[in-house]
Amino acid sequence: MKNTSKIVNVMVPLVSVLLAFIIGCIIIAALGANPITALQALWKGAFGSVRNFGTTLSRATPLIFTGLCACFAYRCGVFNLGGEGQFIMGAVVCTVIGTQFNIEGLPAIILCLVAGTIAGGIWAMIPGVLKVYRGQNEMIISIMLNYVATLFMGVLFTDWMRDGSVPQTVAIPDASRLTRLFGLRATTAFVIAVVVGLAVYYFLFFTSKGFQLRAVGYNMTAAEFNGFAVKKYFLASFLVSGMIAGLGGSADILGTQFFLINGYASGYGFDGVSMALIGQLHPLATMLVAIFFAALRVGSTTMQAATGVPTSVSDIIQALVIVFTVAGLAMVKLPEFKALLNRIFSRKEVA
Amino acid sequence: MQEILRMEHITKRFGDMYANRDINFEVRRGEVHTLLGENGAGKSTLMNVLFGLYQPTEGSIYLNGNKVKIDSPAQAVKLGIGMVHQHFMLVEAMTVFENIILGDRNTKGVFIDRDARRKEILELSQQYGLDVEMDKPITEIAVGAQQRVEILKALYKGAELLVLDEPTAALTDIEVEGLFQIIKKLTAEGKSVIFISHKMREVLHISDRITILRAGESVCTLNREETTGEDLANLMIGRELVPSQYKKIEDAGDAVIKLTDVDYCKESKHNGLNGVSLSVGRGEIVGIAGVDGNGQSQLAQVVTGVITPDSGEVDMKGSRVAKFTPNGFIIEKVSHIPEDRNKMGLIGSMSVMDNIVLKTTELPEFSSGNGLYLKKKAIKEYAEQMQKKYDIRCASIEQETRNLSGGNQQKVILARELESDPDLLVAVHPTRGLDIGAARFVHDTMIAARDNGCGVLLISADFDEILEVSDRIIVMFEGEIMGEYSGKNPPINEISLAMAGK
């Protein structure tokens, strides 16, 4: 029984991806292109060469961070939808320090990453504190703070730190940038992301505090009755998830982005949410989904060049995956579905 | 007497489980027909079938001799069936008046004609002696009054046959007497009543006929005159019930916990404590008797550190408690079987294993470095041991606890709470919703803990349970302590008066 439910939980996202691709192909065909050629181009663009794969990993890096941010918070039962704002605040602080403080090289990198992490954590503590001490809806507040963070970033690149005539900030000096891995687009930022993912995984499933945090997330009343300090866990999960996003923002600036510009990081927060949900709040699965999302994005550029199908098809496929996965996960929990499953399996046993 | 309802060969299956199996049941006009049975005997299922909430797997229903298909509560209401559920179906955010007219289909028009409706309701309430305050919100009226609203609601919808599901569970004796007056008036006016209960005394008092259900099947139907309480009890359980005789302790040890003049939300009659002083000694069971909602929940939460009293003193093993946190009390070896095991006791989405070690993962047996690395193998072995010791029936210890039966869920909690060798055990409604076997297991476990020197505070609305295991009985009413009695030969009449606030 345990095993069947595990299999079902893995099957749901896979079937959702399949369905999303089928619909994607129908759309591609409707646009007058050959779906097979389009998918081939998509695959080639994302994984066709080591170079392309490197690009995919580099695109996946910020997504992994926002995905882990969402994953960590939801595991504790708090809906931090502010990953984007926290990511941006990390990027903002990193850019300020990296370009204005007259330091370069490794000390600059370390300072930037640490400061960015702290900035993300502080930004996440605003909804955290308001939820815990004022009983307020953390979702609305964290989303409002996304807009505030985006606008604040706008102040920097249009005004305070504007680089000449173009609306963008000055760039991080070469010496303070993260090294590329084997000369690919992916940098050590990707390594940091994987390390953070593994750390989150270890914490949640192999430590007592992580165990307790999950208990709080599942049932906060029971957790409180059993002696866990629920409020502390809430605050801590906001702080840590914000720190993950903030670290992501600063690593992305030092790794691939280098400067702030209009539209930067837009959508990363909600992407993170959907990756965490498709990955069913498992940190390792979330990372895989992030790579999948990145592959779709990188590959869709090649697809557009090869077949003329607009890149936003990949956004639709992504959106369909989340729509199907969440519905599918709800469906398999219905008693009717469980009964059906039991019938199928018991029949097999009889045979 | 004329037959109003006949249910023939009703079977209701949930998956592989039969909740009802081939039940025949018949009600005559103007009679009170009782459905008697243990928890889980199938009484509520049968009534939900009658009320259109469940569809029977097999069988048919006849009303006034005509075969009917009841596929929704709306249909049942239309056919003149009214139901007062055990958990009242009242919308708390609305007034009494609004609750009564809710779902009204008999009147025309889009808008609510308040004056006309009010007049109709008043007439009905006078006819049956059901006085209610129409403009009060539901939250502001007492439980007995809420029940009157439910009955009035059913009558207003034109009910000829009224189902009362465990109507006395939450009432004081005085209120029960009032309810019986109302039932008599109803039957005198030609209405029929199906009375669902497992309380022998009441059943014998109010019924004309009694149908006994056991394990989803009907055992027999008897006239009240032909039977006695003992017969009914034996039929209900299906074997001779040997009344358990636990030895009562009269000389308890030092006080584990002592409350002096504790207040909590004193003004609230149902959810507060007013000047409560009591103590629980080592090796005794102190039973708190009283109707639900007289401050028992708050008492339990004070002595487990969940809430902080407004004033008064709490002493734990002789030293004053300064800070109330659940964790602080757990460190002082206080164990808690909370009133709502799903909401407060268990993490439903976690496994049996995880729930057993919920509080103890930081111990060196289960993790190294104060919880930095969980020893999953040791946890698993321990949980398997506990599964055997407490007879937890589950497919595997990795099964989610929300899928267990109530009795097995309670055993998971017992395994967690009692293995820590507590000094004080606070048990709130520990056998609620359990079958007799599981309830007996819980009682035996509590007695064993007592004999081991643990102080037990048992809070229960089940008077029989209190009488059976308590060494000392304390009665609570509206947040106050009404009296204290010895558990050995307790003065039952005096206690039930105290429970009603007299």
Next chain:
Amino acid sequence: MEFVTNLILASVRMATPLIFLSLAELYSQRAGLVHIGLEGLAAIGSLTGFLVSHITGSPIVGVCAGAMAAILVNMIYAYATVTLCAEQIVYGMAINIFAPALASFIYRVYFGAGSELVQVPLMTNLSALLGINADSFIAKLFLEQTLMVYLAYGLVIFTAIYFSKTKSGLNYKAVGEYPRAAATLGINVIGVKYIASIICGALAGIGGAYLTTCYTTTYVDGNVAGRGFIALAAVIFGRWSAGGVLLACLFFGFCDALQIRLQVASFNVPYQFFQMIPYVATVVVLAIIGMKKAGPKSCGKPYRKEER
């Protein structure tokens, strides 16, 4: 003086889309469905409204089409949360991701990527419709508005009456408070929830379409700009009553109008700081009203018919 009158006029205009969205949320929550996907519904309504008024040349047809499109998308939400009992918050997020992606895709495909900005005519004011010249402040306030503004305020009055004076409104509320009780009274709980989703979709779509048919002449991705979430805050702030929601929307509308006026006035402060005003105001308002738990009791909880 002109600053103040303009501010008031703009507040009324800016409050209008919020009123539609908040009422959408109100109807949804009164049936026990918390809907955080309004942002997405408004996005699809906005795009469809824009597209159809571009094709037909009629903003009113555009608004109707926007409502229809959002209803269709919201049926996915309704099926998942009501029939499949998916978690409402999670599914609302899914809609927030899905619907804007769809809107943006349709725009790209229809107009081609990188094309120049397409513009559509805006809905005419009532004064122009009636051929009246509105000069005075009062005349401007009442006449220099589109039909949509009247529709919004009319809906507020209708909603207030519906929930407090009608039988059907009482039954509707019961579904959100205690669905099992409603079911025992013969109210079709599932049906009411679906109807609520249709109403919610329609209103959210209209709110979105307002942005492209009455407010600006173009569609850009993200033009809803968090109004879907501000509407959620407005429902909480307005204590789940139509009147309260109206006041909350006027307040948020005022904040929005104020930031535009201040931007124009310019104080040598980066304009983004003014743009933050509505968002910061929302956070501050929520922080001030604090912890009173109110609102329909069953909100967020799935309802299963044969529960066991």
